[in-house]
Amino acid sequence: MxxxxxxxxxxxxxxxxxxxxxxxxxxxxxxxxxxxxxxxxxxxxxxxxxxxxxxxxxxxxxxxxxxxxxxxxxxxxxxxxxxxxxxxxxxxxxxxxxxxxxxxxxxxxxxxxxxxxxxxxxxxxxxxxxxxxxxxxxxxxxxxxxxxxxxxxxxxxxxxxxxxxxxxxxxxxxxxxxxxxxxxxxxxxxxxxxxxxxTKAVNWVEAHFETKIKGDYLLVPVGPLDGTPLQMVTVEIEGEQKLSVNLPLAFGDIDTAGYQAVYDLANYQGRPLKVTYHRFGESGPAKLLTQRHIPGRDVSDKKPAFHVYNRIGMLNDPNGLVYYKDEWHLFHQFNYNVSHLDWKHYVSKDLMHWQERPIALFHDAQGSMHSGSATVDVFNSSGWGSEKRPPLVLAYTASSGNGGWKENDQIQTQCLAYSTDGGRNFIKYEGSPVLGHEQHIIKKRPKDQDARDPKIFWFSPTKGRDANAKDGHWVMVLFEQTGHNIYTSSDIKTWEKTGAINGFHECPELFPLAVDGDSEKVKWVMYGAKGRYHIGSFDGKMFKPETKNQTPMFYGDKCYASQTFNNTEKGADGQPRRIQVTWQGGRFGQISLPLELTLKTTPLGERVCMLPVAEISKLQSKSVELDGLRLDSSSANPLSEHKSGLYDIEIEADMTKAKQVELNIRGNKLVITSQGNGLKLGKMTIPGSKKLFLRIVVDNTSQDIFFGEHGAFYSPRTLPPRANKSLSLSVKGGSVTFSKLRVHQLKPIW
Incomplete structure (x- = not known):
C-alpha cells in the first residue's frame, strides 16, 4: 500500500x-x-x-x-x-x-x-x-x-x-x-x-551580483555534479532580462569545478549588470566574474592539442556549422547540467585556431537543446535582420522528456533562434516551434516515433546550394521515425513536407558535390549519423537515390553525427566547399579536424572522399621531406629524430616489391599489407593497385587516418594519451621506395 x-x-x-x-x-x-x-x-x-x-x-x-x-x-x-x-x-x-x-x-x-x-x-x-x-x-x-x-x-x-x-x-x-x-x-x-x-528547515535566500561591465564574458562558477543544487540564474543588463537558466551554481563552501561562460558582454561595455540567484541562509556568495578571456582549459599532453574539446562537462554532436562574415562558427551538444543539453559555441578565422564563446542556446521550458544546424538568411526572408545585415539563424530540436531514453513520452519539436550581432548572442524565435505543435496533444506515441536534428539550407533550382541565388527557397531535412523527411519554406518559419526517404537514422545531411571536379556533373549526397550515404539527385523537394545500398563513409571507432558547414565560399569545382566535422571519442571526446569532401571515381565506384582541409598547414612548425627514400627489412628507422608527438604525415609508395609497411606512432602500430592485387589496412582495402597513399594526423588523443589516393577511406581512432611520442617506419618482406615521405610537426592551438 x-x-x-x-x-x-x-x-x-x-x-x-x-x-x-x-x-x-x-x-x-x-x-x-x-x-x-x-x-x-x-x-x-x-x-x-x-x-x-x-x-x-x-x-x-x-x-x-x-x-x-x-x-x-x-x-x-x-x-x-x-x-x-x-x-x-x-x-x-x-x-x-x-x-x-x-x-x-x-x-x-x-x-x-x-x-x-x-x-x-x-x-x-x-x-x-x-x-x-x-x-x-x-x-x-x-x-x-x-x-x-x-x-x-x-x-x-x-x-x-x-x-x-x-x-x-x-x-x-x-x-x-x-x-x-x-x-x-x-x-x-x-x-x-x-x-x-x-532539526531545522533550510532557508533559501535571494542573492545578487552587480557590477559595471568591463569584460567580454560573464563567467559563472559551477560546482561538482554530485552535490550542487541546480538553481535559476537570471542575467539583466540595464534592467533588461537577457537570460534565465538553471545552473549548478557554486556558492558558499561548494567547491568550484570550473567556470562556464554564459553570456557575451562585448557589446555592453560600461553598462550595469545584475545577476540574481539564491543561496543558503548563512552561506557565502558565488564568485561571478566578468573577464576578457575564458579560464580553466587544461593544456597538457593528456588533452587534445588541436581538436576542439570541453574544459568541463560532456561533448557530443557537432551542430550549427556555418561560415558567416569571415568567421567559422562551430556549435556542439554540451552537457554539464546532466538533466539537459545546451549548445556550446566556438569561432575560428582559419578552421584551425578556435576561440571558445559563451553557451549559445540554453535549455528552456520547451526542453533540451538537441541537434540542429545553422544558416545565413541572406535575403532576410525571416524579417529578423536586413539584407545589409542578414541574421544568423539556428535551427534546433527542443526535446522535452530528456530525449526519451527509449521511453514513449518525449516531445520533440523544431525551433529557431537568430542573431543580429554577428553570432555573439542568440534570440529564440517566439513563434517556435515551427514544426511539431501536434506532439503536445497526442495521447501516446509509438516508441520509434522521433522528430529531431533539422538540417536547413537555401536551395536554388539553377545554382544548387548557392546561398546567394535569388530564385531559391529553404529546405529542411528532418529525421522522423524511420528515415529523413524533406520540408520546404519561403520564409524559414512556415514549412511544408515535400518528400521522404527511409533507411536513415538521425543527424541528416544533404549536399551537392561535383564528380571528379566536373562542374557540369553534380550529384547529391544524403547520409545520417552513422555516415552511411546514398548518392543521387535532388530537385529541391525530393531526393532520389541512384545507389542501391548505402555506402559507409567511415571505418573505425567513435565517429558519429558528422555535419558540414553551410554558406561556405565556392571551391574549384564551382560548388560551395563541403567541409565536415564529426564527433570523436565518446561523451568526453573531441570534435574532429575539419575535412574537405569530394566525390571521386575510384576502383570501387563513385565514393565520397575526404582529406584534411588545406588550412592545416597553418599548424605546421617544422617539416622534414624524405622523398625518394628506399627502405628494406634491414634499414634503420628514418623517423627516429621526431619526438614532438604532434604530426601530419604524408606517404606515397609503390608496394609491389614488399609485403608490409609498418608505422609505429606513439606506441601504436599501423600495418599496411600487400595482398592479391591490392592493399589492406585493418578492415579497409584498396583493390587494383599496389600504390600506397597514406595521410595520418596525430594528436595527443587521436590518429586520423586517410587511406587511398583520394582519401577514399577515413578511420578516426581515439587513443589514450601516452608519454611515448616517437615515430618509426619499417618495411617487411622486400623493399619500398617512397616517392613521398614527409613529416610535418604541428603546433598546439590551446
Whole structure:
C-alpha cells in the first residue's frame, strides 16, 4: 500500500532477547517502545499517489489524468515526471514518535525537491535526496547513470514536537528534477551512527551580483555534479532580462569545478549588470566574474592539442556549422547540467585556431537543446535582420522528456533562434516551434516515433546550394521515425513536407558535390549519423537515390553525427566547399579536424572522399621531406629524430616489391599489407593497385587516418594519451621506395 493507517505498525523483537526467552521456556511478547514504527508514506514512480493525500500539479501523477494532455499525465516514468512540477500533502496527523525516518531518492535541491514537515503552517524540517547524487538522481560518473539509486536516509528529530498536529509535503517545484521514491516512517528508534539528523528547515535566500561591465564574458562558477543544487540564474543588463537558466551554481563552501561562460558582454561595455540567484541562509556568495578571456582549459599532453574539446562537462554532436562574415562558427551538444543539453559555441578565422564563446542556446521550458544546424538568411526572408545585415539563424530540436531514453513520452519539436550581432548572442524565435505543435496533444506515441536534428539550407533550382541565388527557397531535412523527411519554406518559419526517404537514422545531411571536379556533373549526397550515404539527385523537394545500398563513409571507432558547414565560399569545382566535422571519442571526446569532401571515381565506384582541409598547414612548425627514400627489412628507422608527438604525415609508395609497411606512432602500430592485387589496412582495402597513399594526423588523443589516393577511406581512432611520442617506419618482406615521405610537426592551438 502507499499509505498505512495510524493503527498499523511493525513490531520487532531483538534476536538476542528472543533467544534468551526461548532458553528459559518463556516467549517474551512485550515490545520496547523504541521498536514501534508506523509507515506514513511509501511512494515510488510505479505507484499512483496515495488516495488520501492532496495532489497539486502533475509531478506525482494524478488520480484522473487528462488523456489529451499526455505530458501532464505524469505516468510512471522518469521522463514525464522530470519536467512536471507539483506536490503531495498528507492529511493532518499527530506527532507521536521521536523521529520521522525519511528515505528518498531523486534530484538534490534543498528547497524545491524536498520532504517538508509543517506545523501550524510553518516549515520546521526539510530534506532533499542526498548530495552526492546527480541531477538525474544517480551517482556520477557511473554505469548506472540513468538508474534510480538507493535512497538517502535522514531522520527528522521531532521529540520537541510530540503531541502537535502536523502535515507532510512532498514537494517537486523544479523543472529539472523529480523524486524517484519516498518512504516516511514514524519511529522512536534513533539514527545509526553517521546518518543525518535534521532539526531545522533550510532557508533559501535571494542573492545578487552587480557590477559595471568591463569584460567580454560573464563567467559563472559551477560546482561538482554530485552535490550542487541546480538553481535559476537570471542575467539583466540595464534592467533588461537577457537570460534565465538553471545552473549548478557554486556558492558558499561548494567547491568550484570550473567556470562556464554564459553570456557575451562585448557589446555592453560600461553598462550595469545584475545577476540574481539564491543561496543558503548563512552561506557565502558565488564568485561571478566578468573577464576578457575564458579560464580553466587544461593544456597538457593528456588533452587534445588541436581538436576542439570541453574544459568541463560532456561533448557530443557537432551542430550549427556555418561560415558567416569571415568567421567559422562551430556549435556542439554540451552537457554539464546532466538533466539537459545546451549548445556550446566556438569561432575560428582559419578552421584551425578556435576561440571558445559563451553557451549559445540554453535549455528552456520547451526542453533540451538537441541537434540542429545553422544558416545565413541572406535575403532576410525571416524579417529578423536586413539584407545589409542578414541574421544568423539556428535551427534546433527542443526535446522535452530528456530525449526519451527509449521511453514513449518525449516531445520533440523544431525551433529557431537568430542573431543580429554577428553570432555573439542568440534570440529564440517566439513563434517556435515551427514544426511539431501536434506532439503536445497526442495521447501516446509509438516508441520509434522521433522528430529531431533539422538540417536547413537555401536551395536554388539553377545554382544548387548557392546561398546567394535569388530564385531559391529553404529546405529542411528532418529525421522522423524511420528515415529523413524533406520540408520546404519561403520564409524559414512556415514549412511544408515535400518528400521522404527511409533507411536513415538521425543527424541528416544533404549536399551537392561535383564528380571528379566536373562542374557540369553534380550529384547529391544524403547520409545520417552513422555516415552511411546514398548518392543521387535532388530537385529541391525530393531526393532520389541512384545507389542501391548505402555506402559507409567511415571505418573505425567513435565517429558519429558528422555535419558540414553551410554558406561556405565556392571551391574549384564551382560548388560551395563541403567541409565536415564529426564527433570523436565518446561523451568526453573531441570534435574532429575539419575535412574537405569530394566525390571521386575510384576502383570501387563513385565514393565520397575526404582529406584534411588545406588550412592545416597553418599548424605546421617544422617539416622534414624524405622523398625518394628506399627502405628494406634491414634499414634503420628514418623517423627516429621526431619526438614532438604532434604530426601530419604524408606517404606515397609503390608496394609491389614488399609485403608490409609498418608505422609505429606513439606506441601504436599501423600495418599496411600487400595482398592479391591490392592493399589492406585493418578492415579497409584498396583493390587494383599496389600504390600506397597514406595521410595520418596525430594528436595527443587521436590518429586520423586517410587511406587511398583520394582519401577514399577515413578511420578516426581515439587513443589514450601516452608519454611515448616517437615515430618509426619499417618495411617487411622486400623493399619500398617512397616517392613521398614527409613529416610535418604541428603546433598546439590551446
Amino acid at each position: 502507499n499509505c498505512v493507517t495510524p493503527h498499523a505498525m511493525t513490531r520487532k523483537i531483538p534476536f538476542r532477547t528472543l533467544l534468551k526467552s526461548l532458553a528459559i521456556g518463556t516467549l517474551l511478547i512485550a515490545i520496547p517502545s523504541w521498536a514501534e514504527e508506523r509507515v506514513l508514506l511509501d511512494f515510488n514512480m510505479k505507484t499512483p499517489p496515495p488516495a488520501d493525500w492532496a495532489i497539486e500539479g502533475y509531478a506525482f501523477g494524478t488520480h484522473k489524468p487528462t488523456p489529451a494532455e499526455r505530458q501532464k499525465q505524469a505516468l510512471g516514468t522518469r521522463n514525464q515526471r522530470y519536467v512536471q512540477k507539483g506536490s503531495m500533502t498528507s492529511p493532518a496527523f499527530t506527532i507521536e514518535s521521536d523521529y520521522l525516518k525519511i528515505e528518498c531518492a531523486g534530484t538534490y535541491h534543498p528547497t524545491k525537491i524536498a520532504v517538508v514537515l509543517m506545523v501550524d503552517g510553518k516549515e520546521l524540517r526539510t530534506c532533499s535526496p542526498e548530495p552526492g547524487y546527480g541531477f538525474l538522481g544517480a551517482k556520477l560518473p557511473s554505469p548506472r547513470m540513468f538508474i534510480a539509486p538507493d535512497p538517502a536516509k535522514y531522520f527528522f528529530d521531532v521529540r520537541t514536537l510530540r503531541g502537535k498536529q502536523a502535515v507532510l509535503e512532498i514537494r517537486d517545484q523544479h523543472y529539472d528534477g523529480l523524486f524517484f521514491d519516498v518512504k516516511i516512517t514514524a519511529t522512536d528508534q534513533g539514527p545509526a551512527k553517521g546518518q543525518a539528523i535534521i
